[in-house]
Amino acid sequence: xxxxxxxxxxxxxxxxxxxxxxxxxxxxxxxxxxxxxxxxxxxxxxxxxxxxxxxxxxxxxxxxxxxxxxxxxxxxxxxxxxxxxxxxxxxxxxxxxxxxxxxxxxxxxxxxxxxxxxxxxxxxxxxxxxxxxxxxxxxxxxxxxxxxxxxxxxxxxxxxxxxxxxxxxxxxxxxxxxxxxxxxxxxxxxxxxxxxxxxxxxxxxxxxxxxxxxxxxxxxxxxxxxxxxxxxxxxxxxxxxxxxxxxxxxxxxxxxxxxxxxxxxxxxxxxxxxxxxxxxxxxxxxxxxxxxxxxxxxxxxxxxxxxxxxxxxxxxxxxxxxxxxxxxxxxxxxxxxxxxxxxxxxxxxxxxxxxxxxxxxxxxxxxxxxxxxxxxxxxxxxxxxxxxxxxxxxxxxxxxxxxxxxxxxxxxxxxxxxxxxxxxxxxxxxxxxxxxxxxxxxxxxxxxxxxxxxxxxxxxxx
Numbered sequence: 178x179x180x181x182x183x184x185x186x187x188x189x190x191x192x193x194x195x196x197x198x199x200x201x202x203x204x205x206x207x208x209x210x211x212x213x214x215x216x217x218x219x220x221x222x223x224x225x226x227x228x229x230x231x232x233x234x235x236x237x238x239x240x241x242x243x244x245x246x247x248x249x250x251x252x253x254x255x256x257x258x259x260x261x262x263x264x265x266x267x268x269x270x271x272x273x274x275x276x277x278x279x280x281x282x283x284x285x286x287x288x289x290x291x292x293x294x295x296x297x298x299x300x301x302x303x304x305x306x307x308x309x310x311x312x313x314x315x316x317x318x319x320x321x322x323x324x325x326x327x328x329x330x331x332x333x334x335x336x337x338x339x340x341x342x343x344x345x346x347x348x349x350x351x352x353x354x355x356x357x358x359x360x361x362x363x364x365x366x367x368x369x370x371x372x373x374x375x376x377x378x379x380x381x382x383x384x385x386x387x388x389x390x391x392x393x394x395x396x397x398x399x400x401x402x403x404x405x406x407x408x409x410x411x412x413x414x415x416x417x418x419x420x421x422x423x424x425x426x427x428x429x430x431x432x433x434x435x436x437x438x439x440x441x442x443x444x445x446x447x448x449x450x451x452x453x454x455x456x457x458x459x460x461x462x463x464x465x466x467x468x469x470x471x472x473x474x475x476x477x478x479x480x481x482x483x484x485x486x487x488x489x490x491x492x493x494x495x496x497x498x499x500x501x502x503x504x505x506x507x508x509x510x511x512x513x514x515x516x517x518x519x520x521x522x523x524x525x526x527x528x529x530x531x532x533x534x535x536x537x538x539x540x541x542x543x544x545x546x547x548x549x550x551x552x553x554x555x556x557x558x559x560x561x562x563x564x565x566x567x568x569x570x571x572x573x574x575x576x577x578x579x580x581x582x583x584x585x586x587x588x589x590x591x592x593x594x595x596x597x598x599x600x601x602x603x604x605x606x607x608x609x610x611x612x613x614x615x616x617x618x619x620x621x622x623x624x625x626x627x628x629x630x631x632x633x634x635x636x637x638x639x
Contacts, residue, residue, distance in 0.1 A: 215238065215241075215242040215316070215447075216242075216447050216448070216450055216451050217343075217451070218238065218343070218346065218347055218350075218365070219235065219238050219239065219242070219447055220444070220447065220528070221347060222235065222347070222350060223444060223528070226350075226354055226361070227354075230354055230357075230358040230361070231354075232432035232433045233305055233358050233432075233433040233436070234350070234354070234358060234361060234362050234365070235432070235440075236432055236433045236438060237308070237309045237312060237362065237433070237436065238312075238365070239436075239438055239443055239447075240309070240313075240436060240438075241309070241312045241313050241316050242316065243418050243421065244287075244290055245287065245313060245316040245317040246320070246414050247411070247414045247415065247418065248283065248286050248287055248290065248317050249283055249320040249321060250320070250410055250411075250413075250414045251407060251411035251414055252282075252396075252399075252400060252410060253320065253324060253410055254403070254406040254407070254409065254410050254559065255399045255400050255402070255403040255404075255406045255407045255410070256275075256279055256324055256396070256399050257324055258399070258402075258403050258406060258559070259395070259398070259402060259403060260272065260275065260324065260325065260328060260399075262402075263275065264328060270386045271386075271395060272325070272328060272384050272386075273380070273381070273385050273386045274386065274395055275325075275395040275399070276325045276380060276384065278394045278395045278396035278397075279321050279324075279325075279395075279396045280318055280321055281394075281396070282396050283314070283317040283318050283320070283321045284314050284317070284318060286317075287313040287314045287317045287318075288310065288313075288314065291306070291309060291310040291313055294309075294435060295435075297435075298434060298435030301435055302359075302434070304359050305359055305362070305433075308359060308362045308363060308366060311366050312362070312365065312366050312369060315366060315369040315370060315373055316369060318373055319369065319372055319373050322373065322376040322377065322380060323335070323376070325380055325384070326376055326379060326380055328384070329379060329380065329383040334375055334376060334378075334379035335376070337375060338371070338375035338376050339372060341371055341372075341375070342369065342370075342372030342375070343368060343372075344368075345367065345368045345371060346364070346365050346366075346367065346368020346369060346371075347365075348364075349361075349363075349364025349365065349367050349368060350362065350364040350365040350368075351364075352364065403564075405564040405565065405568050406559070406564055408568060408571075409555070409564065409567045409568045409571045412568075412572055412574070412575045413551070413552075413555070413567075413571045413574065413575075415575055416571060416574035416575035416578050416579075416597055416601075417548060417594070417598075419575065420446075420578050420582040420586070420591070420593050421438075421439070421442065421443060421446065423579075423583055423586060424438075424439035424442040424443070424582075424586060424590070425437050425439050427439065427586055427587075428441070428442070441530075441533050441534045441537070442533075442534070442537050442586075442590055442591075444528070444530070444534065445525075445530060445534045445535070445537040445538035445541055445591075446538075446541045446545075446591065448524070448528070448538060448541070449517070449538055449541030449542045449544070449545045450541075450545050452513045452514060452516075452517045452542055452545055452546065453510065453513075453545045453546060453549035455510070455513055456506055456509060456510040456546075456549040456550070457549060468495070468498040468499055468502050470498075471491070471494045471495040471497075471498045471499075472495055472498075472499075472560060474491045474494065474495070475488070475491040475492055475495045478491045479620060488617070492616070492617065499557070503553075506550070506553055507550065510546050510549055511546070513546070514542050514543065514546040517542040518542055518543075521538050521539050521542070522535065524538070525538060533590060534590075536589065536591065537590035537591040538591075539591070540589065540590065540591030540594065540595045541591045541595070543595040544591060544594040544595035544596075544598050544599070547595065547598035547599045547601075547602045548598045548602075550602045550606075551570065551574070551598050551601055551602040551605065554567075554570075554605045554606050554609055555567035555571075555605060557609060558605065558609050561609075561612070561613070561616070563609065563612060566605050566608045566609055566612075567605055569604070569605075569608075570601045570604050570605035570608075571601070573597075573600060573601040573604055574597040574600075574601035575597070577593065577596055577597035577600060577601070578593045578594055578596075578597035579593075580593075581593035581596060581597070582594070
């Protein structure tokens with residue numbers, strides 16, 4: 178999240194109630210804006226829209242959200258890391274070019290997905306297919322924009338975009354749905370268009386460049402430079418959704434032509450993800466502010482060959498900030514998860530969930546909490562350039578969920594998802610802690626010594 182720490186620090190230094198609220202809201206939108214918007218909108222529309230005119234809307238929203246996260250989410254860490262490199266090297270002229278290359282990828286692969294969807298399921302209603310294509314492109318592009326908007330160090334556009342776009346999206350969809358479902362879905366897309374337009378205007382204003390020389394795609398270059406992060410990203414998102422795909426195959430519920438999903442399974446899982454939003458906000462607030470400052474001081478002291486005593490003091494400060502952040506994040510996530518489990522019966526009655534859906538909700542809450550902590554420890558591992566740890570962790574999560582869900586989906590819905598991320602989170606935490614406990618020795622061993630080459634002088638005793 179290149180650049181976000183600067184703005185958060187500036188907000189928090191004002192030391193006022195409203196600046197703190199602003200910082201929290203900014204972190205929420207940057208960390209999980211589309212996630213939060215899609216989940217809340219889906220749940221509200223499930224309640225507000227009449228069942229006779231909501232099948233296509235709900236189906237397309239679920240597909241749009243899940244597949245947009247897979248299309249871009251897999252590459253997002255590689256893109257963020259390469260963007261940070263450009264900022265660190267002060268190659269600001271390349272940032273907008275990088276942004277445009279990433280947008281081309283997002284739009285192209287979103288279109289390709291919808292084309293494949295049409296090929297498999299044709300004939301389809303052309304208007305609804307185009308609306309589905311529009312929402313896929315818009316939401317995937319918004320994911321990209323959120324990555325790059327942090328580099329302009331302006332928080333107002335993010336807050337204005339999501340506040341206005343989310344509210345108008347919900348209002349237009351519910352109001353226009355009375356005339357036709359297709360028009361209602363266009364209302365939802367219109368809200369996405371408002372968000373994308375505001376973010377695009379801000380990004381272009383501060384990052385636009387006239388450089389148009391022939392060159393290699395910077396998006397492709399980012400993947401080449403950071404391939405492990407890209408593989409990890411795909412595995413994490415597949416691990417998060419593979420149980421849904423299995424549920425789709427099992428239930429094969431198709432309320433609208435071409436869309437197959439499992440409402441009894443999908444809706445409680447979507448709701449459970451709302452309970453990790455506080456965790457995502459907190460680890461952005463904590464890691465990008467106090468921890469990052471102490472992290473920079475520690476590594477600068479190593480690069481500048483400071484005395485060991487000075488390095489140890491910097492290490493101690495970094496330790497305190499890291500573990501304090503970790504305790505806060507874990508405490509808040511556990512508290513929210515317990516609250517979700519305690520109120521799960523009430524929520525299930527409110528949303529009209531069956532006993533099956535209620536069980537999926539409970540396991541979903543545990544799995545979503547573990548998923549949030551997995552992302553937290555993965556991000557910390559990337560700070561210390563340890564991409565192998567989240568890579569193996571994501572492989573474990575994907576394998577467990579894929580291996581257990583087909584057998585337990587009927588009796589214990591959501592168990593495979595919960596087990597996958599609980600086990601993989603414990604794995605990456607232990608692997609990271611093992612390295613971190615001896616971080617000085619580890620950094621010394623992997624640092625190449627830049628000693629000048631010398632001729633060997635042989636002294637002979639005569």
